[in-house]
Amino acid sequence: MSSVADVQDVERRAGAVRTCVAVLAAVAAVAAGAGVAAVALLLFTLGGAGALWIGAGRFSGSERLHQLGICAWVFDALALSGFAALLQGQGIASAGALLVLVPLEGGLRYGLRGTAAGSAGVAVAALLTGGGPIYTLVCIAAAAAGGVTVAEASQRWRARVEAEVVRSRRLVEIDQLKDRFLAVTSHEIRGPLTAVITGIDTIWRRSARLSEDQRTQLLEMVSGQAHQMARLVEDLMITSYLQAGDLQLKPEWTELRTVVTQALDSAASKRRSHRLEVFIEPIRAEIDASRLDQVVRNLVENAYKYTPEMTSVSVGVKRVRQGVLLEISDEGPGIPDDKRGALFDAFSRIEQTTTGQEGVGLGLFVVSQVVAAMGGHIDLASSSHGTTFTISIPCSAETSSHDPADLELDARAQAQGPAKPSSPTHN
Numbered sequence: 001m002s003s004v005a006d007v008q009d010v011e012r013r014a015g016a017v018r019t020c021v022a023v024l025a026a027v028a029a030v031a032a033g034a035g036v037a038a039v040a041l042l043l044f045t046l047g048g049a050g051a052l053w054i055g056a057g058r059f060s061g062s063e064r065l066h067q068l069g070i071c072a073w074v075f076d077a078l079a080l081s082g083f084a085a086l087l088q089g090q091g092i093a094s095a096g097a098l099l100v101l102v103p104l105e106g107g108l109r110y111g112l113r114g115t116a117a118g119s120a121g122v123a124v125a126a127l128l129t130g131g132g133p134i135y136t137l138v139c140i141a142a143a144a145a146g147g148v149t150v151a152e153a154s155q156r157w158r159a160r161v162e163a164e165v166v167r168s169r170r171l172v173e174i175d176q177l178k179d180r181f182l183a184v185t186s187h188e189i190r191g192p193l194t195a196v197i198t199g200i201d202t203i204w205r206r207s208a209r210l211s212e213d214q215r216t217q218l219l220e221m222v223s224g225q226a227h228q229m230a231r232l233v234e235d236l237m238i239t240s241y242l243q244a245g246d247l248q249l250k251p252e253w254t255e256l257r258t259v260v261t262q263a264l265d266s267a268a269s270k271r272r273s274h275r276l277e278v279f280i281e282p283i284r285a286e287i288d289a290s291r292l293d294q295v296v297r298n299l300v301e302n303a304y305k306y307t308p309e310m311t312s313v314s315v316g317v318k319r320v321r322q323g324v325l326l327e328i329s330d331e332g333p334g335i336p337d338d339k340r341g342a343l344f345d346a347f348s349r350i351e352q353t354t355t356g357q358e359g360v361g362l363g364l365f366v367v368s369q370v371v372a373a374m375g376g377h378i379d380l381a382s383s384s385h386g387t388t389f390t391i392s393i394p395c396s397a398e399t400s401s402h403d404p405a406d407l408e409l410d411a412r413a414q415a416q417g418p419a420k421p422s423s424p425t426h427n
Helices: 004-031 036-058 062-089 093-110 112-128 132-205 212-244 256-270 289-306 363-373
Strands: 252-255 275-280 283-287 312-319 323-330 377-383 386-394 397-399
Touching: 004 036, 004 062, 036 062, 132 212, 212 256, 212 289, 212 363, 252 256, 256 275, 256 283, 256 289, 256 312, 283 289, 283 312, 283 323, 289 312, 289 323, 289 363, 289 386, 312 397, 363 377, 363 386
Parallel strands: 275 312
Antiparallel strands: 252 283, 283 397, 312 323, 323 386, 377 386
């Protein structure tokens, strides 16, 4: 998870270490009498180190830098083997210590795999330099022990770095979400609050000049806007609970007809001239009624906002083997493929709604999180002819004892005008 700049910086630091080790080994070889061979090997090492340094600065892709790292490791192994052979040829038995650096570097770069490969390289180099079996075994043991230690330390360090990167990104996301939250909620609350204040002031100051119908219309407007703010606050509270992992479910045996009816009543203020088709099987289920109400309401409101007038919105609830199944369908333009990935993110919006309302962008986020908390899942099917959300919620369910005819809200398409929040539009 390291950035390209981090990898480049590591390669440059490795180049500096490579140069220092080569100079020290060359000085030791010259002092031991290697002479020209030591100087030639030093020049070769410095040339390679310079090429790797330039490559680390010019390569910007992670794959190219990975390949450069492999080349650098192989180059280091060859250079160290050369200096070890020179020193051993001059009678310095401890020259094999240089070979231990190969698996150490491998452990740092590639973990235990690098240690294993480096130790194998040490064995080959020790045999080629004529150190004998005991010398070879000592080099392998030292290389393996040092390499494993470094590899484990490197893995722990990488894990800490990756955890810190994830934490930093999460903090950035939370900060952005906070800014978005403040901007969106202040905008969304201002409109209904202004309407409520204006309506109440009008009734208070001009009550004597208002007709009964005018007062009724103003009170209905105030009621609708107040309910809209209440639903917004409820969504925000649920979002805060979800973010903190404190959402508590309270399942109780309840009639699903009652729950869905209340949800449709709450969503009625967003309905214009949509045709509403609703059918609910006679079901009693052990479920959190308030959360199910919120799921249905948000999905139906979403369908109303994003679909043209005179199109159908259908709501169905039926019992299945694992629990209950909800289907909310519309005849809107569908959800673009490139928007589906962020569809259930907080404060995410597809586009401007057909009613011109901005919206907060919490509805589908709340739906997805509440359904997940209930142990259910959501299936989405969308095309240019419409969208269907299918929600499966595992729970205990049974057929209700009520008359099924009473539980069918309206299986026929309704084509009524705009609904008022105070009166159900699905009867």
